[in-house]
Amino acid sequence: MSSMPPDQRPLESVRIGVVSVSDRASSGVYVDKGLPALQDWLGRAVRNPIEWVPRLIPDERAVIAATLQALVDDEHCDLVLTTGGTGPALRDVTPDATLDIADKEMPGFGEQMRQISLRFVPTAILSRQTAVIRKQALILNLPGQPKSIAETLEGLKDGQGASAVPGIFAAVPYCIDLIGGPWIDADPAVCAAFRPKTAVRTR
Numbered sequence: 001m002s003s004m005p006p007d008q009r010p011l012e013s014v015r016i017g018v019v020s021v022s023d024r025a026s027s028g029v030y031v032d033k034g035l036p037a038l039q040d041w042l043g044r045a046v047r048n049p050i051e052w053v054p055r056l057i058p059d060e061r062a063v064i065a066a067t068l069q070a071l072v073d074d075e076h077c078d079l080v081l082t083t084g085g086t087g088p089a090l091r092d093v094t095p096d097a098t099l100d101i102a103d104k105e106m107p108g109f110g111e112q113m114r115q116i117s118l119r120f121v122p123t124a125i126l127s128r129q130t131a132v133i134r135k136q137a138l139i140l141n142l143p144g145q146p147k148s149i150a151e152t153l154e155g156l157k158d159g160q161g162a163s164a165v166p167g168i169f170a171a172v173p174y175c176i177d178l179i180g181g182p183w184i185d186a187d188p189a190v191c192a193a194f195r196p197k198t199a200v201r202t203r
Contacts, residue, residue, distance in 0.1 A: 102132035
């Protein structure tokens with residue numbers, strides 16, 4: 001056991017599952033842009049070493065549910081992010097599959113994503129993004145477009161560069177603290193993580 005204070009120890013690695021849900025991309029009709037967008041933003045925002053666990057799958061409810069379950073139960077991911085399949089169309093079943101394997105729903109994440117997107121388009125109310133906890137992992141459903149992925153994670157800034165609308169990632173590290181996951185440190189230049197003053201790193 002290290003005698004070094006926890007706040008001076010090297011950051012633990014974090015296992016992050018990234019899932020792009022798309023019939024056409026998974027069948028090779030076009031190049032998937034969801035996984036690169038997720039990895040690019042998270043790679044800039046998270047200071048911990050990251051172990052990526054990527055998946056590209058079709059819009060099939062049973063396949064999505066099984067993939068998310070395996071990422072948590074077998075791959076031991078601390079955080080899982082999906083992109084795609086969150087609208088009202090018949091094949092949009094990502095939120096439904098996510099809820100199928102959930103222990104707890106965390107609807108505030110979806111509410112905040114829609115608040116951000118409504119700054120740009122009124123059709124943001126048609127999105128069904130949500131978030132859930134399974135065991136000691138947080139699973140987030142994100143929009144399908146790379147620009148929207150970055151906006152919902154990072155939030156919006158005013159003309160002076162100050163935060164105008166908080167992004168959802170600001171709450172992710174503390175949520176993972178609360179469910180027993182690793183201490184995640186975020187780069188404030190990308191998206192400052194919010195923790196109450198009582199939150200203390202213990203390992």
